[in-house]
Each structure stands twice: as C-alpha cells, then as structure tokens.
Amino acid sequence: MEDVIRVLLIEDDEDDYFLTSDYLDRCESPSFHLTWVTNSSDALDILQRKNFDLCLLDYILGSENAIDVLEVLKSNQITLPVVILTGQNDVAVDEMVMRAGAADYLQKSELETPRFMRTIRYAMVRREIENERVERHKIEQKNKAKDKFLAHLGHELRTPLTSILGYTELLLDENRYPDVEQELNIIHTNGKHLLSLLNDLLDMSRLMAERLELTRKDIELDGLMTDVYSLMNLAAKDKGLQLILDSENPVPEQINADPTRLRQVLINLISNAIKFTDKGHINVSVELLSPSMASSRERLLFRVADSGIGMPPNKLETIFQPFEQIEDVMRANHGGAGLGLAISRELVHMMGGEINVESSFGKGSIFSFTIDPGTLEGIPRRRLSLTLPTRRDNEELNLHVSGRVLIVDDLRELRRLTGHLVSQCHASVAFAENGVKALEAVLQAEEEGHPFHLVLMDIHMPVMNGIDSLKAIRRHKSNVSVVALTAANRKGLKQSLLDSGFDEVLGKPIDRVALTQILDRYLIRTEGPAPSREFEKQRAPEETISKTVSRKVLLIEDDEDAAELIQLLLANQGHDVIIAQTGNQAISTMREVVFDVILMDLTLPDYHGYDLAEDTRRLQSSAQVFIVSGYQPEKEKMESLGIKGALLKPVAKADLMELFESI
Template structure:
C-alpha cells in the first residue's frame, strides 16, 4: 500500500537529536516523511510562512529563543500547521503553556522511540485532516449561500423590466380601442405572469436555503380552502378530459391552524404537475385525519394515472432544478423548482413528503401536516360552498348605514374589510396606524358610528388608542381585531375600553352581526343634509420618485389612468425640490434604490419637512422592517408593480 507523504518541519538545534528523530520517523508505518531541518529563528518563521507543512516537531531549547516563542509567533501570524513540542525533561508548567499557545501535544525526547510518539503524530495529523475537512465544508456552504444570494439578486433585478412588460400590458388591455389585439396581449400578459411565478419560486428557494422563509400560521376553515382548489383545477382537468376529485375517507377538522398560503402553494404544485403529466384517467386528492404520536395530523395523498417516474429518478425529483424529462426533449414547461420548494415547505409545516410511482401507470404523492388542533369538532368534508360565497350574506345586504373607521396596518386585511363593509352600504374610512385613528376620533368635524381597531400596529397600538380615546370621553363603539385568542384576553380588552373583540381570521357572519348590532339607520334629517351639500372632489396628487426612466413613465401612466395628478422625479435632490414647491401631496412613492441614496434617505428628508406625509416604498426585495417602522412607512409594493397594485394603494 502506498504511504502517505508528510511534509514535516523539524525545529532542532542539536544534530544528534535531529538524526535520532529522523531514524524513528522512518520507522513509522503508513507514512513517508519529507523532513526539513531548521534551527535559526528567522529561517523557521520564514519557512512557516512560505511552505505548507503537515506537521512541525518543535524543540523547546533554541538558543536565544524557545519553542514557546516560535509557537506563539506562528499562531499570531495565522499558521495552521500542527505543532508537537519536544523537550529534554518532563515539565508540567511548560506542558500547560505549550498547549495553551496551541500545540497539539507535548513529549519528552526520551519518548520518541515509544508508541506514544507514533500516537501523538497520528493524532496531530488526524486533527489537521478534520480541520481541513471543516474548512472545505464551510467553503462549500459559503459557495452555496453565495449562489443563492446571486439567484435572489438576479430575480430582483429581473423584476424591473417585468414591471414595464406587465404594467404596459395591463394598460393596453384596459383600452377598448385595442379589442382586436387583446387575445395577443393576453398571451403576453399570461407569459409575463408565468415568468414572475418562476422568479418567485427562485426567491422562495433562496429563502428556504438561507433559513429566512417564515410561516404565517392562523386558523382557517378547511372545506372552503379545498373547495377553492376544486374550482381552480376542476376546469383545467375537464379541458384534458380528466376526472379531478377531492375527498376525505375520515371526518376532518372544521378548522386547522397552519399557513394557508404555503399549504395551497404545495397542493397547487403537486396537482398542477399531476394534471400536466396525465393524458387520460384521473387525479384524486384523498385526505385522512388521525392522531399520531400525540399529534393531530392531516394526511394528503395526490394520486394520478399519468406517465409515472422512473425509479432511478425518484430520489432526484426533490432536488432543485431537476427535471424528470431531459430539457432538450421534454414537452412541458417548468423550472424544476416546485417539488423542491414543496418538500421544504412541508418540513416547515411539521410534516414529511414521499412519492411512489410506477412508470406508465401513475404517481402518488403523500405528505402530512400538523393541524395544530385537537381531534374534537370533526366534520364531514363539504366542497359544495366555495370560498367566494362566504361573503354572500354581506354582499346581498346593502341596507346598513353609518360611518365605519378601520384601523389596520396590514394593507390586505384593511382592503378586505373595506370591501366587505362597503358592500353593506356603510361608508368606510381606513388608516394604517393608531396615531392617525386617534387624530380622526379626536376631530370634532369627523363622526364615526363604529371603529374596528387592530391591536398590533407600528407607531401606536390598539390598546394605547382605546385607552387614550376613552380618557378623552370618546364613546364611539370600538371593536378589537386580534390574532391572539388567548384565554382571558377578551375580558382584559373589554376592561381597557373595547366594546367587542373579533379574532382573525375574521368570521364574516360574526362581522355581519357586529355591524348590524352597532350601526343604526341614519336619520332622514342627516340624509337630507348630505343631499343638500354640494359634492366636491379634489384630484389626488402623488409624487413618484423612480430613477428608472421606463418604470417611471409606466407608473406615471398607470397612476394617471386612475385619475391621479402625478409629479415625478429621478433622484432625491430633484424630489425634494418638487416636494417643497408643491407643498401638498396625498402620497409619495419612493423607489428603494436611487442614484444619490436610498428610498429611506428620501423618506427621512421628506418626514423632516412634513412628519405626517403618507409614504410608500417600491422595491425588488422586501425592505428591512426596522427601517419601515422607524420612518412610519406602512406601504410597500414589490416590483413588478401592476395597475391593481397601484389601485389598492390609492384606495
């Protein structure tokens, strides 16, 4: 067997000891030593700096210097060579000093003909090998993180041109005179959305690998959730002549606690693949609820009668960018990220993922998730009422009257409540933090019949608002919105001054009952007064700060299509000049990356002029939450920005 070559530096000022050590080194099996012998301090330090030694045998006595001084100097300059200290006699203090300075071992010269000498050398070399392996592993991990950061950065950069593609297509699709080419425009729009979905997959994968992807768990109704998927994929399956069903062979929880968005993402990925690779037969989703290891779990099984997956490729399909079909011959599109992301998401959701497949007969994907609920309140799965019908009672009853204030920092929830409550006939005003709410409630010119107040918001939370309002003798009914339905929390909130508590996700029936209870029909006198008052409208003014010319022009057009008067700037200095000239803006939209600073710099400068100015950030990536909170920015739009995005922001 070939011997392992070891480059060894022998630091010894006695030639007899050098020859003796060399003889014993040659007798060690499995190793061949290439020995360099030095005794001069400067030459020793130069050699340790210039040459990669696997091991150094270091004599303690070196004339004007000692082995300890060599060892200390070597470690100070970052030398990774392992050292074994040699001395003429045993010395516990010297031994401790050597080990403290980083020596691997300490031996008396009389022991170099013993097994202990051989063992010390083997251990020193083994520890060096372990250190090298660790460095290699760290390098691989670092390279992997660098690749993931690059992918994330690339996807962010691609969002800017996508903004123009999707935005202009939105704009063209809204023009009646272009009806003749709308089929072609729809194709452009559809493919742009597909490209955006692929970019989002890349971002998700990067977040998963960097352990920055977090879940947003909440209680949601299972049957409407699955009914939504039934409606979504039923038509797609029908177009291919396939049967698509979602069933449960056991009663299931009425509500589960999980991340509905991520669970839907997993199911869409798997079902979409099943339909894509199935030409005839069926796709069946089967649910089973069971108690497992003191845990209530929900099993999902998605079976198709498609082309199947070769056994040798089953283990690879969960690897990022892997495709069952070769990229040069495959007929179906996709980046090969869906299953990799799905497997990682299922782990985050508290479950596991597996697949069984027979080539030419079909595949079965199974996974389970922790439901986060007990085995009580089980019901039969009912997919007859889709999610869209949940608001029927609200949308069909438009007899309520009154002024409602919604205080919620999450724009999606704020928009949802606004739409639902507006559909009842009530007038809605919404703000995104408690300070603005308290200002409105304190204004004698304003009148509200009911307030929905979120508890957790930046600047001023709901608890502080209700305490301040009640101390000012404001008697308007205030309903708390909270995601924390803890025991005793309702009593505590009512003691602070809340009239009622609604937990998230908001139950529409409870919301309707709350509105009916608190809102009374407006008097004929108020209606008469309102009808006599002239209707005055004021065009909203928006300042747009965006350095990219195409994106700036596009967003300007989109905003103008919404009836907005737009002022634009391409850098911070220009934006401040425009802002000071015009004085009043309903909203300032700031790009995060600018040629003369960041959007946060511009936000700070504008806040210095007008602390109450409404601001929105547009960016290719999620901004730092700390910076948003510090500047009181509650609106963030991720590129590409579409017409519906801007419409929601303006509303």
C-alpha cells in the same frame, strides 16, 4: 489520520535532528516523512512551496525563539499545527507559546515516550477539526454569496418585468390596438410565466438557506379546500377534465397550519396533475389518520390522483430532488423550472409531514402528503363533499345587467375570479380585502352618491369577518343588498346566515348559474347584444371604485421605465405622483412638498431603502411609507421603521389599487 505524516522540523542542533529522525523512522504506524531546516527563513520558504501536516519547532533557534517563528508563520497565513520542543521544563514558557498559537508544548527528553506520539495525534486531530471548520466557513460564505446573488438577480429581473407586464396590461385595457391584441396576450402570458419561474427559484433558494418561515394560524379546512378547488377548476375545465374534491372520512372543521404554504403545495400538485393529464379526472381527497407507532398525533393526509401519463419507476426516486428534473422538463417541453415538487417536499417537511408518489407509466399518478394539523381535541369533524356545479349551455348563462357590485374576499385570486364572472354579465366591479375595507367602501360610495347595488361578502376573513361587517353596515343605516359567500355546508348554516341579515347565501366554489341568478335578482337587466368595446372603456373607471380620494404620492425609484409605469398607473387612479430617482433627490423633494404616501425602492444609487426610511420618518412623519422592490423586505425591519407594507415587483394595476384601498 494520514498513512504518511509530512513533518517539518525547525531545529538548529544537528544531534537533536538525528534523534528525532531516528525515532520517527522506527514508527510503523503512522509513518513519517521528515524535512529538516534550521531557521525561520528557510522554514517559511519551504512552507510556501510544499504542504506539511505538522511542524516540530525548537524553542531556541540562535537569535530567534519559537514565539518569533510563530509570529512569522501567522503573518504569512500558514496554519499547520506547531508543536514546540524545548530542553527545559518551564511553565511560563509553556503558557507563552500556547498563547502565541502553538498546538502543544513538549520536552525533548520525551521524544521517545508515548507522550510524544499522543501529542502528535492530538495535534493532527485538532488540525482536522480546524480544517473542517475552515471548510464549513468557506461553504457558508459561498452560500451567503449565492443567496445575495439570487436576491440581487430576483430584484434585477423583477424590475423589468414590472414594465413588461404593466405596459402590456395597459395596452390590453385601453384596447387601442385590436389588430395586435393576440400578440399582446402572448407577451402578457409569457411574462407571467417568467415571473412564476423566478418565484420558484427564489422560494427554493430561501428553503435551502433555511430562511423561509411558516405562519401558522387556525383555518377552516373546508373553506381552504373549496378555495383551492375554485382556483383550479377553470384550468381543469379548459382541458376538458373533471376536478373532484372529497374526504375519505370525517375531517376536522378547523386545523392549525400555514394557509399560504398549504395552499401552495395543493395548487402545485393539482397543477402538475392537470398539466400531465389529457383526459379523465383529477381526484383530490383528504383523510384524517389516527395516531400510530410512527406518530403519536393525528395526521391529515392529502391525496391528488390523476388519470394522466404517469411515470416510469426509475423516475420516482428523483422526482422530489431539486434540479434533477431539468433535463426531463426540457425534453418533455412541459414548461417550468423543475422545482415545484422539490419546493413542495420542503414545505411539507416544515409542516411536520412527508410527501410520496405512486405512479405507473401510462396509468396515472397519485401524490400524497401529510401535515401536522395541530391539536384537534374538541374540534368538530365531518366529511367534505363538494357538489360539482351544474353544466349549462352558454346561451342560458348569457345575462346583461347594469349596476355596481362590491366583491369582498381576503384572497386576491378569488376576488379576481369572482370579479371575472360578474364582469361577464357586464356589471361594474369593485373589490375589498376584508370586512373593514368593505364597510369603508360601502359608506364612502353612498356618501359620494354612487352606492353599490350588491355586495358579495366572504364569511371567513381576517381583521373583520363577513357577519360583523354586515352588522356594521346595517348600524350605519345602509340598505345595500349583501349576499354571503361561504364554503361551509354544515347543517343550519344557511338559515343562520339569513337570520343574521344576509339577503342570500351563495356557496363556494361559486356556481356561475347560481351567481347569474343572484345578479339577475339584485341588478337591473339590460336588453340587447353584449356591450361594445367602447362601452367597456366607458365602464372601466367604475370597475376600480373603492376609494377615489386623490393622494399626493412620492415615488422613489431609480429605474426610469418602472417609475414612469407606476406613475401612469397611479395617475389613472386620480393620484398626483412625483418621481425621485435617488435618495438625495427624495430628501430634497420631501423638504419642499408634503406627501400622503411615499413608495420607495430598497436599492438606490446613493441610499439603502431602510436608511432612507429613517430620514423619511423624520421629514414626513404623517406620510404612509410603503416599499416597492424586487427584494423580499424584512418584516421586523419594516415594523421597527414604521413602514406600513410592501409590494413585490412586478407591480400590477390591481396591486396598486389594493394598496391604496388599504390606506
């Protein structure tokens, strides 16, 4: 409570004013500063000009009473606590003034009793509580406004990024302008960098607003770690660094965690290590921690150690704070928004762990974090040991083959990485995201008379795993060669997979030498120099084969550039696309044309996407509806409206290919 309490007395009896003033003057702690008015008009005037902590209000003021005055104060949004003073004891009056908004009710005969001071103290405490509530509400409203702004900003930035990245990708694929290929690659690279910055900003916003949720599931630890290694090893090699993965002790083969967010933290830390290391190695290790006084459960410890530039001690305290690194990032010119470590810390906390750093300037850094791996009772344990791929000269790896290869993996990045390695040997490439899609692609290709010559099949996938997919392929009398891809290296696994019907087993991370040998064995070797650009253009359509069924598509998008790009990408894949730029235009079109697929933006000039989805289900009940937006859609809302899925802008050619493959 304040040292000096500013009190406004609204009292039309001068004697009562003197009595109140005299009592308050005799109080030493707290002290009071009293201002006296005799009616509601004067009270309103002074309350609008000055600040008060408390109001003492006589119940009867000539032709007015306290309830009338309280209504005047309320209508003018004046919220200070009001204590009613009366010369009589009337329970009915007490109830009326309290319902009208008074903080308390007091008889004038009690002015010089301890109850008067208690009443003032209680009124002041309630005022402080109310002020805190109002301030909290203001902060919440500001945060909501900020979140809406960031979501809107994300949408506004993602939409033009769709055009920038999409058209650049098309120009690079068509190779019409070889003289500016380098410049186009620079545009594409920087556009993807801008998208990465935007994703970091939006991730941080969702974390701060506590709107990001984990999706925990049982995952194979060695598979996840090997996938991370596969993704990061190329970046390490580009800088001449050695990336090593190992475990300090036997670790569980299976854990319960969010694989996407765990992978995000690991990639973030390894990317930073590569960025700040110019020579030497990056060592990634995993260790199982026994229960301790701090934690009654086992914890999994991940450690990323580098031989890079390190950090001075004064930087370690703020390294995980959001926005604290901006000045250092700008000065060092290493790129990024300075949010990666802050995001990693929040994600680690959500996974039940802690993140730490040890570093010496000029001697490298060690980032470590723990997570709760779930119940590990009965889970087999063994050491992770990743054998580094054998180095070979480029001449030994120069292979020219022809044939069609289907790559099956649930991780898009690994599909693309494997596809890149296969296409370097000049084979045609198609993709599938799980065993069901692989089965469909194999059977459809054979039905159309263009069968695959080889399938590279990951073992651990959702919907249908690799082993079940292979069995289903054989049940349909297909004899296509299928090679298993697996990160597991437990004893007897290779023979078990061969016994299951796989033609070969290829370990992850994929060794290019071993992959080349597989391609040489199952595809047709072609002689001569590397294919020309013209050959690549002729071969390009085959690289996107998985489903070539032409579909009637309605694209509802108000941004003309983004709409034309998506229409062009889908037309190149053989689909017939009609564009609607408003919700009403889409409704009119749906009344005239039957569509197989409807792609809709969430923000339109005259409709919200969710409202339009309801009308769409009514008009086109057989169409499959997908969201294409710069906003992250609400999963529950999508399910309730029957929306099949969503693409987050910017939309690439590969995104659309995968979407239509899933239909």
